[in-house]
Amino acid sequence: MRIISQKCGNVIRDGRAQALLPPDRPTKLNGIREISGISSINGINSFNGLEQALKHKAIKQLKLNAWQSNILRRSVLVIITLSAFAASGGNIASAATSDHSASKSVLVLGDSLSAEYGLARGTGWVALLQKRLKTENIPIDVINASISGDTTSGGNARLPALLKQRPNIVIIELGANDALRGLQLKATESNLLAMIAAAQKVNAKILLIGMRIPPNYGPDYTNKFFALYSTLAKQTKVPLVPFLLEGVANKPEWFQADRMHPTAEAHLTILNNVWPKLQPLMKATLSSAK
Numbered sequence: 001m002r003i004i005s006q007k008c009g010n011v012i013r014d015g016r017a018q019a020l021l022p023p024d025r026p027t028k029l030n031g032i033r034e035i036s037g038i039s040s041i042n043g044i045n046s047f048n049g050l051e052q053a054l055k056h057k058a059i060k061q062l063k064l065n066a067w068q069s070n071i072l073r074r075s076v077l078v079i080i081t082l083s084a085f086a087a088s089g090g091n092i093a094s095a096a097t098s099d100h101s102a103s104k105s106v107l108v109l110g111d112s113l114s115a116e117y118g119l120a121r122g123t124g125w126v127a128l129l130q131k132r133l134k135t136e137n138i139p140i141d142v143i144n145a146s147i148s149g150d151t152t153s154g155g156n157a158r159l160p161a162l163l164k165q166r167p168n169i170v171i172i173e174l175g176a177n178d179a180l181r182g183l184q185l186k187a188t189e190s191n192l193l194a195m196i197a198a199a200q201k202v203n204a205k206i207l208l209i210g211m212r213i214p215p216n217y218g219p220d221y222t223n224k225f226f227a228l229y230s231t232l233a234k235q236t237k238v239p240l241v242p243f244l245l246e247g248v249a250n251k252p253e254w255f256q257a258d259r260m261h262p263t264a265e266a267h268l269t270i271l272n273n274v275w276p277k278l279q280p281l282m283k284a285t286l287s288s289a290k
Helices: 016-020 032-036 047-054 066-087 092-097 125-135 152-165 176-180 185-201 219-236 264-288
Strands: 104-110 140-144 169-173 205-209
Touching: 104 125, 104 152, 104 264, 125 140, 125 264, 140 264, 152 169, 152 185, 169 185, 169 264, 176 185, 185 205, 185 219, 205 219, 205 264
Parallel strands: 104 140, 104 169, 169 205
Antiparallel strands: none
């Protein structure tokens, strides 16, 4: 599972790999960007094209011995990995294991309920989702971009950068913190609509996840908040998980001491609430790739 981090900058410069070659031949290489440079050697951006690229006539002219060829191969692998690392927003696992043009992904944009607040790493429902996909041999990666305390405003601000990773499916699990802060429902509605529209613009499928809030916020606000999700789902024609904590909210023993965040024991149930709505989206995503 990928966890979003800051983008990596250019850490490889043109002359670095030349030092690994015989001192009398560096000019023939003409800088590392010509080797990794995409216009002159097709396929160098992927691991699958590495061997083909190393057979290019420009490389053959160097007449490297076996040791030098091995060093060059390793150097190019490092450059490809770091280039993909930067392109993926700092995700080394994705860069090293998949061809970016073929990989499929689910982006989870959520708050503490999806960010494993108060839990051991790998025990939240998003991590369990990735494990289930692996167990069932479903070739889809999970990008968890959830932040504890996030609101729909924060999610809306972060989403454009996240969409540059070209996720196939976007799960929006936001709004609870808006309600807990007593924010205007119109603002929450506007932000959710903006996120749905942004994801649809890049042809991503969307799964909207609804929430409830405690009744002490008043029946009018509480009911309107819950109804907001179904209204938006119908308006935008996106699938909806009506209530993320269905089957959990009525079990106090499944909550942490703050009585707001579920324990690890509850997260399998949470995943099972999401799974039936997510499955058709994943099936459609994989079918369209064939």
